[in-house]
Amino acid sequence: MARKFLSGNEAFAEGIRLAKPQVISAYPITPQTIVVERLSEMVEDKSLKAEFIHVESEHSALSCAMGTSAVGARAFTATSSQGLLYMAECLTYASGGRFPIVMMNANRSTALPWNIYGDQRDSISLLDSGWIQAYAENAQESLDLALMSYYVAEDKRVSTPFMANLDGFVLTHTYEVVDVPTKKQADEFLPPFKTENKLDLNNPKNLAFSAGPAQNTAFKYKEHIGLLNAKEVIGEAEEKFAKIFGRKYSGLTEEYRTDDADYIIVTLGSIAGLVRETVDKLRNDGKKVGLLRIRYLRPFPNEEIAGALKNAKAAAVLEKDISFGNEGTVYTNVNSAIKKQNIHITTSNYIGGLGGKNISEAEIENIFGDIESGKTGVTFLGLGGE
């Protein structure tokens, strides 16, 4: 194992090098560019034996990845923001076709107004496209997700594409010390990709066919079950990962000081780091506060969220997303999770970080203060222009 000073993008590229995709097809877009630049360098210096295909658009990037998967090869692509939206048509093709492609998405605002900075509206607006969606907090988790993503996606019970999300700039472009596993360790963890869902001269098939009204529901049901099965496989992947690499992840969510917490912030992505520090600070002042970080938005951790919030007095969902005309989509999902378990606590929603707007420690302290005083509803952080 080597220790390297890497950005989120670079850490993800290191993880992909270890996962050894046979084809990488991508189109550059800020802030994703560096992950594919590094991979193209790895292909050039032959430290990664893969075809790097320069495509003319994101729509083609994902179509190409599907073609790769459809011959039984491991595929990787990466995108962000408008690029992700441009490939939206192909997202449901890949998930419905059950092609276990891995894609890194650098979370970035969507136009208009045009903006290249981070928020999570791009991926969350495509939550229903049938992909697994994971959100990394730091560069180490990014590298580890790159390896685990193929393990989960390619499991026969899952056979579902995997979108690993990294906050644009805040995570993709900031540097940390990262443990980079050895090739031997990675090979021990990740088996080669094997599938029957491929073009094969010895077993000819009609691939990616249509299904009329009579059978369509059955296919969609199976797609749904594949995503639900991912919960179990993520657990298995993390067990095996911990044995080989010594780092243990906590499944679909991560709880921090929630056990006896009265007030909990639920969030996802890189902002969880600052919330964790704020929790420590407020705990020192005697406040019973905690953090619940959602690591996977799909499959959705209904039971884990309900379990973490059941003894709290109030919870706030802090997210870099707004479903215009309603509320933050993560908030909607969290409320659904606790309602199903008959948990009745006060919840509120904080929309922050849109278009790269910084979320400060003072704002996080204020959220804890707000929910302690019983505030509810949807609040936008940083409405001022400063």
Add this chain to the structure above:
Amino acid sequence: MKPYLRDKIPQSLSEIPDAPSYEAGYLITKNAGWRNEKPVINLDKCIGCLQCYLHCPDGVIFKENGKVGIDYDFCKGCGICRKICKIGAIEMEAEK
């Protein structure tokens, strides 16, 4: 010509493949209902040049025992075969 699976209808969820991929001819969606007119080949005139086969956008024209035929399960009735046939061996007939 016709794959034997074409008329097999799945009776349970376990007979539906996990991914929409399977041996050709299974769970296909027929297009016959899309036609207003259907092409009919006059085999007395047909010389077997297969220009219709080359131009058919749905690949439904086939040759069996030396004779050209049309797979009416999938012919959408576009009429390109009639247009392309230089000797006028294909006529369009109204669907009833």
